[in-house]
Amino acid sequence: xxxxxxxxxxxxxxxxxxxxxxxxxxxxxxxxxxxxxxxxxxxxxxxxxxxxxxxxxxxxxxxxxxxxxxxxxxxxxxxxxxxxxxxxxxxxxxxxxxxxxxxxxxxxxxxxxxxxxxxxxxxxxxxxxxxxxxxxxxxxxxxxxxxxxxxxxxxxxxxxxxxxxxxxxxxxxxxxxxxxxxxxxxxxxxxxxxxxxxxxxxxxxxxxxxxxxxxxxxxxxxxxxxxxxxxxxxxxxxxxxxxxxxxxxxxxxxxxxxxxxxxxxxxxxxxxxxxxxx
Amino acid sequence: xxxxxxxxxxxxxxxxxxxxxxxxxxxxxxxxxxxxxxxxxxxxxxxxxxxxxxxxxxxxxxxxxxxxxxxxxxxxxxxxxxxxxxxxxxxxxxxxxxxxxxxxxxxxxxxxxxxxxxxxxxxxxxxxxxxxxxxxxxxxxxxxxxxxxxxxxxxxxxxxxxxxxxxxxxxxxxxxxxxxxxxxxxxxxxxxxxxxxxxxxxxxxxxxxxxxxxxxxxxxxxxxxxxxxxxxxxxxxxxxxxxxxxxxxxxxxxxxxxxxxxxxxxxxxxxxxxxxxxxxxxxxxxxxxxxxxxxxxxxxxxxxxxxxx
Numbered sequence: 001x002x003x004x005x006x007x008x009x010x011x012x013x014x015x016x017x018x019x020x021x022x023x024x025x026x027x028x029x030x031x032x033x034x035x036x037x038x039x040x041x042x043x044x045x046x047x048x049x050x051x052x053x054x055x056x057x058x059x060x061x062x063x064x065x066x067x068x069x070x071x072x073x074x075x076x077x078x079x080x081x082x083x084x085x086x087x088x089x090x091x092x093x094x095x096x097x098x099x100x101x102x103x104x105x106x107x108x109x110x111x112x113x114x115x116x117x118x119x120x121x122x123x124x125x126x127x128x129x130x131x132x133x134x135x136x137x138x139x140x141x142x143x144x145x146x147x148x149x150x151x152x153x154x155x156x157x158x159x160x161x162x163x164x165x166x167x168x169x170x171x172x173x174x175x176x177x178x179x180x181x182x183x184x185x186x187x188x189x190x191x192x193x194x195x196x197x198x199x200x201x202x203x204x205x206x207x208x209x210x211x212x213x214x215x216x217x218x219x220x221x222x223x224x225x226x227x228x229x230x231x232x233x234x235x236x237x238x239x240x241x242x243x244x245x246x247x248x249x250x251x252x253x254x255x256x257x258x259x260x261x262x263x264x265x266x267x268x269x270x271x272x273x274x275x276x277x278x
Numbered sequence: 279x280x281x282x283x284x285x286x287x288x289x290x291x292x293x294x295x296x297x298x299x300x301x302x303x304x305x306x307x308x309x310x311x312x313x314x315x316x317x318x319x320x321x322x323x324x325x326x327x328x329x330x331x332x333x334x335x336x337x338x339x340x341x342x343x344x345x346x347x348x349x350x351x352x353x354x355x356x357x358x359x360x361x362x363x364x365x366x367x368x369x370x371x372x373x374x375x376x377x378x379x380x381x382x383x384x385x386x387x388x389x390x391x392x393x394x395x396x397x398x399x400x401x402x403x404x405x406x407x408x409x410x411x412x413x414x415x416x417x418x419x420x421x422x423x424x425x426x427x428x429x430x431x432x433x434x435x436x437x438x439x440x441x442x443x444x445x446x447x448x449x450x451x452x453x454x455x456x457x458x459x460x461x462x463x464x465x466x467x468x469x470x471x472x473x474x475x476x477x478x479x480x481x482x483x484x485x486x487x488x489x490x491x492x493x494x495x496x497x498x499x500x501x502x503x504x505x506x507x508x509x510x511x512x513x514x515x516x517x518x519x520x521x522x523x524x525x526x527x528x529x530x531x532x533x534x535x536x537x538x539x540x541x542x543x544x545x546x547x548x549x550x551x552x553x554x555x556x557x558x559x560x561x562x563x564x565x566x567x568x569x570x571x572x573x574x575x576x577x578x579x580x581x582x583x584x585x586x587x
């Protein structure tokens with residue numbers, strides 16, 4: 001296992017997609033506070049550092065799918081996965097070595113953002129407000145755990161699919177699908193129960209009246225409970241909530257992320273152990 | 279005899295397709311074992327099983343006496359190297375980087391042997407050229423170089439000369455012979471280029487439709503394939519008596535057919551037979567090649583030389 005980790009980490013150092021991911025998120029970390037600072041100057045009102053701070057979670061999800069599918073896909077594409085098995089390494093060790101390296105790579109991408117955004121943001125916008133600091137800290141922690149879930153899913157797909165192009169397509173499309181589903185469910189849950197209807201009565205004097213009209217798009221009952229569960233459970237939904245710093249059930253979400261990671265890895269190892277490698 | 283690999287009634291099925299059926303084979307230590315069979319006969323499937331990439335559906339195999347189901351097989355696998363189908367190399371890395379990666383993966387303490395392996399494989403001058411820019415022959419050699427990391431004593435090569443030009447084929451052959459002689463590495467080479475294989479192999483295993491049809495050493499094959507006169511005679515007893523009297527090496531095939539292996543002219547042999555009252559109905563010379571032997575084994579046409587009547 002140590003030998004596999006050593007070999008995979010040395011490959012990671014030279015991996016072009018890992019470098020691109022780190023550089024991209026590092027650049028994002030600089031551009032986000034700069035953009036906020038520019039808006040602050042333009043409109044003349046203070047913008048705190050925490051606004052939009054966790055938006056990088058969406059890029060983390062996309063980059064984890066790109067990185068895992070290409071890093072592990074190369075092993076099948078170039079046939080080097082065979083070398084590891086021929087050399088007598090167990091399939092479980094091979095699987096875990098890729099999972100650990102992939103999680104580390106995605107963590108490093110996230111760290112690149114955090115470091116650059118803090119270094120740029122604090123001098124321009126000041127530190128987080130006292131009230132926001134624990135919220136941001138909680139969200140950043142949940143993002144790291146969510147990164148484990150995303151990476152575990154993508155690693156499972158990449159380890160079980162022996163075609164690099166198919167792996168990349170499935171992983172990237174899958175992550176986008178999860179994110180779109182997240183946005184959709186988020187939007188449905190945000191629908192108000194009632195509309196406020198304004199109307200004017202002009203008999204003797206003009207009078208302004210309001211009344212509450214039920215919103216037909218509002219989800220209620222069991223369906224709402226299912227949507228709320230999915231909103232906390234699905235990685236794409238978690239990413240949407242975390243990106244807007246609006247997640248309420250952080251502990252529950254992190255527990256679900258770990259559950260997903262364990263389930264994906266368990267299933268991945270079970271199938272990979274029995275898989276015929278070409 | 280010490281065997282590096284013994285396969286015992288191995289079977290491998292993919293859903294309803296049986297790729298290997300009851301296959302048994304024996305690769306002696308120090309041999310260059312030519313694994314001969316047509317496309318789809320199950321050569322690569324067997325190699326994948328031996329390399330641990332797939333598991334047999336039935337039967338078992340042993341490497342250096344260790345059964346594939348034993349835990350110790352993982353340690354034994356460190357003694358083997360393989361190039362299965364295409365060379366397993368990182369295309370975005372140089373030859374040296376590829377070898378370093380393999381060294382790390384094998385847990386070798388230093389990169390000391392890399393220069394030697396590169397030189398042995400004829401890749402010492404590739405410098406910073408990435409493997410994706412290598413020719414097919416260079417990639418094959420790099421594949422073998424990677425398989426040589428960790429000093430294995432059993433190398434499995436699946437179609438090593440596939441797609442190589444004549445120069446590449448010669449270089450590959452010389453490399454295999456060199457490794458076999460100098461490092462006593464046992465080889466299992468699958469191929470359907472029989473002429474090329476006949477220049478290398480010390481043992482052969484012929485596979486057809488997923489099972490071994492015949493295992494034979496090169497010496498035995500030479501013996502079987504040597505030049506002979508095939509005769510059809512009217513009296514086989516008279517033929518035998520005459521051949522015995524003349525001190526000829528012969529082999530009776532049926533009541534009317536026989537083969538004579540000793541060097542003799544037709545006249546020298548036919549005259550005494552006529553005197554003994556044995557009529558020669560037909561006579562022809564036969565020299566079997568590996569190709570014709572293989573074809574006769576799997577039920578194809580046998581190439582025979584000119585028939586004299």
